[in-house]
Amino acid sequence: MNYYISDLHLFHEASIRFDNRPFGSLEEMHEAVVSRWNNKVNNGDTVYILGDMSMRGKKEDLISLVATLKGKKILVKGNHDDVSDYRYKQLFYDICDYREIHDSYGGKNYDLVLCHYPIFSWKGMNRGTILLYGHTHNSAEDVYFQKCLAGMEENDCRHVGDKPIQAYNVCCMKPWIDYEPRSLKEIIENYQNIK
Known part of the structure; x- marks a missing residue:
């Protein structure tokens, strides 16, 4: 199974306030992330972390925490990811x-583009x-990014026969992610149920 999540910002205390995260401390946030992750992910699963796993990659505590997370971890680097510490780097597959990957659910295959940053026009959109x-x-x-994409749909900026534009923010604090790695099915269905 493939799972996706981004912007955990481990060991970044200001992220709790900045994102209005429902945690009283970093310890509480870390405990929730590890618990939700490991209750869901098996070691045979792949978790794509779309950037900003943490603020730094050199702290002993960070290395210890990330080592406890199950699954084959693939890091799509974000602007806060420092992977200069060899020990930290080795925690990622x-x-x-x-x-660019393929995933499936409900008997259908999907092409995916994974990037830390929102892209206005991506391959195969x-x-x-x-x-x-x-x-x-x-x-x-x-x-604004989502409004731009919706505007492209509404203003016929696409060609006849084009499929609907789909872009999903997988930041951990989004209600369809809720600090837990999510499958493509969960992302799409949870997003549609919340929106």
């Missing part, structure tokens, strides 16, 4: 800036390729 991204948290920037 792969580290990249951008990834008019053919049904789904963009999963992070970075923008619960910001006005994310609202």
Whole structure:
């Protein structure tokens, strides 16, 4: 099974206040993240972390915490990811800036573009390729990005026969993610139920 999540910002105390996260301390946030992650993910699963796993990659505590997270972890680097510490780097199956993959659910196959940053125009977007991204948290920037994509749909900026544009923010604080790695099915269905 593939799972997706971004912007955990482990060991970044200001993220609790900045994102209005429902935790009283970093310890409480870390405990919730580890518990939700490990109750869901098996070691045979792959978790794509779309950036900003933490603020730094050199702290002993961070290395210890990330080592406890189950699954094959693939880090799509964000602006806060420091992977210069070899010990930290070894906790990930792969580290990249951008990834194109395939996933499926409900008997259908999907092409995905994975990037930390929202992309205004991505490969295959008019053919049904789904963009999963992070970075923008619960910001006005994310609202504007989604409005731009909706405007493209509404103003016939696409060609006849093009498929609907799909881009999902997988930041951990989004209600359809709720601090837990999510499958593509969960992301799409939870997003549609909340919106």
